[in-house]
Amino acid sequence: MSISIRNRLPGTIEKIVSDKVVSEVMIRTAAGTVTSIITTSSAKRMNLKEGDNVFAVMKATSVSVEKE
Secondary structure (H helix, E strand, O other), X not given: OXXXXXXXXXEEEEEEEEOOOXXXXXXXXXXXXXXXXXXXXXXXXXXXXXXXXXXXEEOOOOOOOOOO
């Protein structure tokens, strides 16, 4: 599989919380925990399970910084 997104963090699925439409997938990475919201049908199609090794793949068009 090829992908154009370069921001990829390897990690392990810590927890999956699903309902009928969306699933929250928490991935433990070396940089910390990354949470992804995907469709439940995608989670099922990918057969995602806690403990699976996956990549958190991120693409952002803007990054903001705030300081108090």
